[in-house]
Amino acid sequence: MKPYIKNLIRQSGDPLRQRNLIREYLQARILETLQRHGAMRCIAFQGGTSLRFLFSLPRFSEDLDFALEQNQEDYDLIKYLEKIKQTFTAENYQVEISYNNRKTVHSASVRFYGLLHEMGLSPHEQETLSVKLEVDTWPPAGAELETTIIRRHVVLQVLHYDRASLFAGKIHALLARNYSKGRDLYDLLWYLSDPTWPSPNLVFLNNALVQTGWKSELLERENWKGVVWEKLQNVDFDQVLNDVTPFIEEKRELDLLNSSTLKKLLIGTT
Numbered sequence: 001m002k003p004y005i006k007n008l009i010r011q012s013g014d015p016l017r018q019r020n021l022i023r024e025y026l027q028a029r030i031l032e033t034l035q036r037h038g039a040m041r042c043i044a045f046q047g048g049t050s051l052r053f054l055f056s057l058p059r060f061s062e063d064l065d066f067a068l069e070q071n072q073e074d075y076d077l078i079k080y081l082e083k084i085k086q087t088f089t090a091e092n093y094q095v096e097i098s099y100n101n102r103k104t105v106h107s108a109s110v111r112f113y114g115l116l117h118e119m120g121l122s123p124h125e126q127e128t129l130s131v132k133l134e135v136d137t138w139p140p141a142g143a144e145l146e147t148t149i150i151r152r153h154v155v156l157q158v159l160h161y162d163r164a165s166l167f168a169g170k171i172h173a174l175l176a177r178n179y180s181k182g183r184d185l186y187d188l189l190w191y192l193s194d195p196t197w198p199s200p201n202l203v204f205l206n207n208a209l210v211q212t213g214w215k216s217e218l219l220e221r222e223n224w225k226g227v228v229w230e231k232l233q234n235v236d237f238d239q240v241l242n243d244v245t246p247f248i249e250e251k252r253e254l255d256l257l258n259s260s261t262l263k264k265l266l267i268g269t270t
Helices: 002-010 015-036 048-055 077-089 163-176 182-192 202-211 224-234 237-247 251-256 259-267
Strands: 043-046 063-068 094-100 105-113 128-136 145-152 154-161
Touching: 002 015, 015 048, 015 063, 015 077, 015 105, 015 128, 015 154, 015 237, 043 048, 043 163, 048 063, 048 145, 048 154, 048 163, 048 182, 077 094, 077 105, 154 163, 163 182, 163 202, 163 224, 182 237, 182 259, 224 259, 237 251
Parallel strands: 043 154, 063 128
Antiparallel strands: 043 063, 094 105, 105 128, 145 154
C-alpha cells in the first residue's frame, strides 16, 4: 500500500501536510486492523481523530482514543497490537510497538521507522512517525454509542460515541486539564459553530468530571456554557494558536480562534 501513500502526498506540496496525511492513512489502516480482529465490538472510538474520521473535522489529529464500553471479556490489547504489527510488517513497513496495560488507561505507540525518509520527507533514514493508541478501561458511565460505516482511505465500520457524548468528552477535557490545549479550543469552536450539533450529554459529562475529582457544581443545561467560559478566562491564545496551527487544513479559520468569538458562541455577547 506504499504506492497509495506516494500518490496521496503527491497531491500536496506542503511537507507538514504530507506528514499529516501519512499519519492519517496509517491511523485508518490501524482502525481497519482493529475492526477486522474484533476490537470494535469492545472499544468505542472517541476524541479528536474520531471527529476527523466520522464528521470531517478540518484538522488533523495524532492519537487514536477509545473507551472500553462493552464485551469487556473479549478485549485483548496485546492481540490487537500483534495483529497491527503483522499487518504492516507483511507490507514491508519497519514497525515497532510498545505498550503499557498496567494502568486504567491502556496505551500503545506504533512507530514506523524510515517511512518519512522513504517518502522523501526526511533526510534521516530512521526518523520515526508514530501513532499513539489509548484505551480507557474504566470510562465514566452514561455515554451513548453508535455504529457507523465510513470511508477515509479505507472502508471502516466503527463503534463510537454519539455526537452529544463526543461533545461532552471535549468539554470534560477542557475543564479537567490544568493547562490549555490548542486543539481543545479549536474543537470547541468547531462544535459551537454548528447549530445542528446537539448539546453535550450532561450525564456522561458530570460522571466524567466527578471521576476526575471535580469539586465545583455539576453542570446543567442552564450553566454549562458559563462554566466553560469561566475556564477560558486565563487562556493564552498565542499559545493556543502555536499548538493547533500545524494540524489545521484551512489556516484562515484560525482568525476566529480567539476570546471574542468563543464568548459570543458561549454566552451570546462580545
